[in-house]
Amino acid sequence: METSSLVSNLYVFVLATFLGFEVIRRVSPLLHTPLMSLTNAISAISLVGSLVILGKQGGEINLFSILGALAVTASMINVVSGFLITDRMLKMFKSRTGGKTEGGAR
Amino acid sequence: MSNPILTQTSYLIAAALFILALKWLNAPKTARKGVWAGEIGMAAAIVGTLLLPEIKAFHWIVLTLLVGAGIGIPIALLMPMTAVPQRTALSHCFGGLAAGLVGTAEYYLARSQHGGHLDHFTSGVLALEVLLGYLTFTGSLMAFGKLQGILPSRPITYKGQNFVNLGILAMAALIGIALAIDPTQAGLAGGVVGQLMFPLLILLALLFGVFLIIPIGGADMPTVISLLNSYAGLSASAMGFVLDNKLLIIAGALDGSSGFILSVIMCKAMNRSFTNVLFGAFGQVQTAVAGKVEAKPVRSAQPDEAAAILGMAQSVVIIPGYGMAVAQAQHKVRDLCDQLTKRGVDVRFGIHPVAGRMPGHMNVLLAEADIPYERLLEMDEINPDMPQVDVALVIGANDVTNPAARHDKSSPIYGMPIIDVDKARTVMVIKRGMSAGFAGIENELYHMEKTLMLFGDAKQYVGEMVKELASGD
Incomplete structure (x- = not known):
């Protein structure tokens, strides 16, 4: 990696971390479980890296395509189950006024 | 990098959507929109990646994506909420x-x-x-x-x-x-x-x-x-x-x-x-304390007595813990909440941050049982109200209610913030037996004069209280 792209990547990392702190500090403890499953689904973005490894092999079966295939499967499980279960949980949070996840400041 | 513009654009969109997803998650009313944003972001990232020239073959990709989805969908849809x-x-x-x-x-x-x-x-x-x-x-x-x-x-x-x-x-x-x-x-x-x-x-x-x-x-x-x-x-x-x-x-x-x-x-x-x-050194649990505990007196009560006291209260706070999850008692707790609300009792829940096995665990279980989230209060919100509460009902929680954390410097949990159940006018604790909690320490709450021990399985006990209250109508 060139030094310039390394430095800009470090900037991105540091800024994203601070942004993460600011955004996530505001999440109500009420929703900490859905928060964890959503961030889990989001970090399954490692699917992107897995796809490149698998796709690069052009359908050949070798060490790399096996590692890539396992990684794609593992990440895809997280993508699908992470988003679905987060939504399933959030659907259950109902306000006293009856609206599903509408309204309801404390 | 020789990534085509299209791929880079889709990645940028995905990054922005992920940030929005977390931002929208901070309140229940916008939270589901957050999930949508995350899903669209993820889809954009996957499509963008598949457009890369490095990707030369698709059959294995399609197959593994399908296998992953095939495993992920049942995990998400069939997993009971207690197993979250x-x-x-x-x-x-x-x-x-x-x-x-x-x-x-x-x-x-x-x-x-x-x-x-x-x-x-x-x-x-x-x-x-x-x-x-x-x-x-x-x-x-x-x-x-x-x-x-x-x-x-x-x-x-x-x-x-x-x-x-x-x-x-x-x-x-x-x-x-x-x-x-x-x-x-x-x-x-x-x-x-x-x-x-x-x-x-x-x-x-x-x-x-x-x-x-x-x-x-x-x-x-x-x-x-x-x-x-x-x-x-x-x-x-x-x-x-x-x-x-x-x-x-x-x-x-x-x-x-x-x-x-x-x-x-x-x-x-x-x-x-x-x-x-x-440093992962947080497993040192005090194991040796049990055994030499003197048999101090406790007051216990039957479901009908407990139900009668709850029915006459004006305000009740329920403090759930992992024991409620183990007993799968959340739906019965909801019935109890309904019965009491019908009689004009104000029922709220006091939730300690570490109650259960993961952050927010209790909230999800109670939400599953259709309890409106306005009733679920954090420790810091409920504690100032505790002295005005008629009955604090502890279901399957132990160490997070132990007053020793406030005053006993020799206690291993000294300094841990707790829910001040001991300040309520009456305390009821549903528990299987007198065994010590996770930290292996005796809970002095159980020996206080205003405490009633309700021995039994949480689900069964709460169920019997509900029956009692329903028949009293």
Whole structure:
């Protein structure tokens, strides 16, 4: 990696971390479980890296395509189950006024 | 990088949507919009990746994506809500595995294809990615085993444990540094030893994950799960550095900071320092205390008496704990809540941050039982009201209600913030028997004069109280 792209990547990392702190500090403890499953689904973005490894092999079966295939499967499980279960949980949070996840400041 | 504009644009959109997803998650009314944003972002990222010229064949990709979805959909839809902590541990496990495997593939690809292509920084970050990925994999697997009851949930400790753990970590770190200095390690003993460096790193990481988690007991799981969440995120971020992919860096950093914040919150709620967590030394549980406890008197009551007292109260606060989840009592608790509300009793819930096995565990269970979320109050919100509360009903919680945390300096939980149930006018505790809590300490709450012990299975006991209240109409 060139030094310039390394430095800009470090900037991105540091800024994203601070942004993460600011955004996530505001999440109500009420929703900490859905928060964890959503961030889990989001970090399954490692699917992107897995796809490149698998796709690069052009359908050949070798060490790399096996590692890539396992990684794609593992990440895809997280993508699908992470988003679905987060939504399933959030659907259950109902306000006293009856609206599903509408309204309801404390 | 020769990524086409289209791919880069889709990554940028995905990054923005992920940030919005977390922003919208901060309140229940916008939270589901957040999930949508995340899903669209993820779809954009996948499509963008498939457009890359490097991707030469699609049949394996389509097959593995389908297999992944085929496993993921039933996990998400069929898993009971009480098993959410296990599912979370399992997903950290898959996330760590993916990062570890990609890191392994990247290392050998770089070695096989273009000899010295790996520069020092990339190689060092690769080692970090592999270390974090594989330790999250086995660590989360152990956490899953403990939560699922496959492994004993009590801490497994032995002499010199911290020494062994730190030793393994130090060796792994040394190998990481060696790989950063000389990425292919060709120079070492004719390359034979060098060949073994990377596999050894993988092995150490796998071992460290196991050793890190076995000394940790069930009640410490909220911290552990948050910490593993953070590691899974950081390993994704490290992958982003290796692949020079900013979307991975951003998404991983968001997950890493989220897990970090949650573990700090969990630490504060247990009065443990953060260094304590980082070094994984939070399994030292006081085991020897039980046994020499004198038989102090307790007052117990039958369901009909307890129901009568609850029915006459003006305000009731229910304090749920892991015991409620184990007994699957949340639906009965909701019936109790309904019966009392019908009689004009004000029912609220006081939720300690570490109640249950993961952050927010109790909230999800009570939401599943259709209890409106305005009734679910955090510890700091409910504590000022406790002196005005007629009945505090503790269901399956123990240490988080122990007044010794406030005044007994010799107690292992001294300084831990608790829900002040002892300040309520009457206290009721549903419990199977008089056994001590996770920390192995006697709860003086049970011997107070205003405390009524309700011995029995939470689900059954609450059910009987509901029947009693319903027949009294």
